Amino acid sequence: MSTEVLDTAHPLLDETDSAAVMEALSTRDLSGTAPVVATYERALGRTFGVGHAVACSSGTAAIHLALLAHGIGPGDEVIVPATAPVMTAMPVLAVGARPVFADVADSASFALSLPDVQSRLSPRTRAIISVAMWGYPADGDALAALCARHGLILVEDAAQAHGSRTGDRLVGTRGRVGALSTHERKLINTGEGGFLLTDDTDMARRLVALRNAGKIARGEEFGRCFGLNFKLPALSAALGVSQLARFGQRLATRRVIQARLAAALAGVAGVTPFPVRDGTANGYAVLFLADDPAMASLLGEGLGEAGFVSDPHRYAYRPLYRYDAFADIPADDCPNATALCSLLVSLPCHEGVAPTDEQRMISTIRRVLES
Template structure:
């Protein structure tokens, strides 16, 4: 049996911020410029470069990915008396943004191999909602763990029903699908730069669109909907959603290093894949076709009827070694918050939640930390061979 290395450092986490001297330089430059308050030249430059990276005409830098989703949903008309179709396999922010508007989230299950929205079940859901006369404001596909949803198929389904697409690309910056970058799909898209994402601005997000009017309205609403008057004039409810110039400076530095950081995450996924290759009942989630993913988080799927052990057993072993791991997202239809919500489900998300475990995947992991995680995993697999 292979013994795990002995470590005296703190806990190894799933995905920590990867920052260095370039980030320090850019933030210091923003401070020296005097643009400390929200908005400023770093925000303008960050918006332009993210828009270029994602193939969009316009980008609006915001305080979070959730803020971007909220404003995107308002733009497409989400509100009381309307439904928004959301994958059940997602982080709660996707569904929360729907509830902010007063609309009803309707949950749809996922593809069992990739975890992204099932087009067949989406068709079923939209047909049922139309039959009962419930207007649908939007469908929100989620790019799960850095894998883009199948947008050409999903957009075709939505077009048949006259429903716009809002892309939740919070986890997928740097990924692509059929030659198009994450964030380029849908009438509006949302990115996240939270501290655990592929790149970070500490907190932050971005709304992406090709429509100038949409971008203009998002900017207006995100700055408390202040009207152009010498005094403070407001005709509608607005939000304090803008990103600060200092955080945009951090984002600009991170964007310079994005491909390098993705490369390190991919290299770690390859090591995980090599380790479990040939282990009956264990495989890397989303492995097939992952050449265009950003590998934000790598997860294993475990069939306990084959292995004789479960993801809970592996998680306990990693935890004993002070290594963080986490189940895949608990499906929204199983969250107490959404008890009784409507859904079109086939059990795929439930099975992924029961059999999936995300592993440390961050680009900031040191070689020693990677060796320790791999050593602990190898020791567990050997013990349970």
């Protein structure tokens, strides 16, 4: 039996990536204002079908910039799904606002519960963050309509959802601004990094200034407005350009593996494939639900012993308000989120997963369930 550990992360690097980075090195222009960064941003815009992409230092920074660009700060509230990762809610604290944790629609969905969101609105509510966890599309047009009715900003956290679609739109391109990550665990890998997507030219200019200490373009001075230093370095941008060339191929490969694993799990008693509703998942991971929390824990342990990392088990996945960083923030219980977090199990589905690995994952799941 192979002892190699198969994680969700699978950075795919080859000689084209090395050549791209070496070419950027040869220019000796390595800062976040180097021409290769603009080249990368144009390539991102074409890939995702939007007018503007703004590269930055991380997916967390992308959310932070989106909140700053909309003037969100002290005294404001931002609704965040209780099932979101810590990195989604930290920027809310960073701008001085208060995260309000809302429940999901049911225990088999990352979509926000619209009635629960409605009940948590207050005169201080300024924005709602939508999150497609593990690349599974979540919130559809109904959430956007709710935001429009109440004059709220919708920020899409698509950090794990490169290539996921809801309807005819890519997740991250359906609102005024979308935030994505290019951490090494993602389909587009620059080590660390992120980017924002928007069709709003004024918004793009604001984001550029905010990520570069108040400076919009070369030749201008810093401090034209408030800004931070959230630029993406040139070497990371060069790697991003190279990574984009294989993005479609990686997405297709992962979806094939994802479909095979989901089909195999559909016939296993005791677990249920996580449903993909109103869209297509991107192949970040295969998700399924155990019949009860104890079984989910056993499956996570059994998969780990067999060399397969299950993210919910590894990260002790739980609602956001149960993390120490948010302990001082008043929060009501979110029962659907609690149930979902306790039942969820994941499987890797990247290019490094061989057919024999797929068979071992399924046989491990069967063995644990039978025992």
